[in-house]
Amino acid sequence: MIGIFGGTFDPIHIGHLRLATEVAEALGLDRVQLVPAAIPPHRGEPLLDADTRLELVAESIADDPRLVLDDREHRRAGPSYTSDTLAEFAAEFPGEPLVLLMGMDAFNGLPDWHEVDRILESAHIAVATRPGARAQGTAREWLEARRATAEDLPGAAPGRIVPVEITRLDISATGLRALVDQGRSLRYLVPEPVVRHFTCG
Numbered sequence: 497m498i499g500i501f502g503g504t505f506d507p508i509h510i511g512h513l514r515l516a517t518e519v520a521e522a523l524g525l526d527r528v529q530l531v532p533a534a535i536p537p538h539r540g541e542p543l544l545d546a547d548t549r550l551e552l553v554a555e556s557i558a559d560d561p562r563l564v565l566d567d568r569e570h571r572r573a574g575p576s577y578t579s580d581t582l583a584e585f586a587a588e589f590p591g592e593p594l595v596l597l598m599g600m601d602a603f604n605g606l607p608d609w610h611e612v613d614r615i616l617e618s619a620h621i622a623v624a625t626r627p628g629a630r631a632q633g634t635a636r637e638w639l640e641a642r643r644a645t646a647e648d649l650p651g652a653a654p655g656r657i658v659p660v661e662i663t664r665l666d667i668s669a670t671g672l673r674a675l676v677d678q679g680r681s682l683r684y685l686v687p688e689p690v691v692r693h694f695t696c697g
């Protein structure tokens with residue numbers, strides 16, 4: 497099974513890296529592809545440009561064989577839709593179950609994502625706990641109807657949803673950007689390359 501973890505990563509932080517690592521361990525994923533969104537469709541313009549966000553992800557996971565950078569959304573024109581990304585993965589790895597990783601806040605927004613039916617037809621979803629976020633509304637109904645365990649996934653048709661308890665780290669890229677704005681340190685909240693980027697400019 498291949499994990500696919502998309503995000504804006506503006507910038508990448510320890511919350512992202514622990515999510516990818518702990519979900520991979522919980523579900524027995526061979527690897528997790530980190531897919532930075534070049535043009536995130538569900539939010540405003542990022543602080544860091546697309547190349548810098550991609551480069552900081554690359555440097556942050558360089559020593560970790562389980563986490564792999566995937567730059568396909570940077571090579572594609574137009575908004576970075578997850579439905580297109582999953583369709584490309586499915587074509588590249590036929591027969592290999594795909595698992596889309598996300599935190600609970602992102603999962604709550606999933607029902608409004610572009611072509612969400614296509615997403616659920618191509619991949620399972622692993623939803624990681626995140627401080628301050630609980631399943632709500634339609635996302636919560638989907639979780640109840642499609643809930644599965646790690647053991648169910650390999651043999652199941654796509655579209656099952658597995659909640660995963662991870663270490664609760666109250667870190668967000670929004671909070672980090674506020675620290676940058678105030679000239680404060682990001683050290684120990686983000687990987688070293690991100691610290692260096694903001695200290696050395």
Ligand code: ATP
Nearest residue numbers: 503504505511598599600602626665667668669670
């Ligand atoms: P922002 O504050 O700019 O919205 P973010 O910190 O939420 O950024 P994103 O790049 O938007 O980071 O998130 C990518 C994915 O990582 C999403 O699925 C999000 O839910 C998840 N995620 C980010 N931070 C955490 C965290 N601390 N704990 C659990 N999940 C997280």
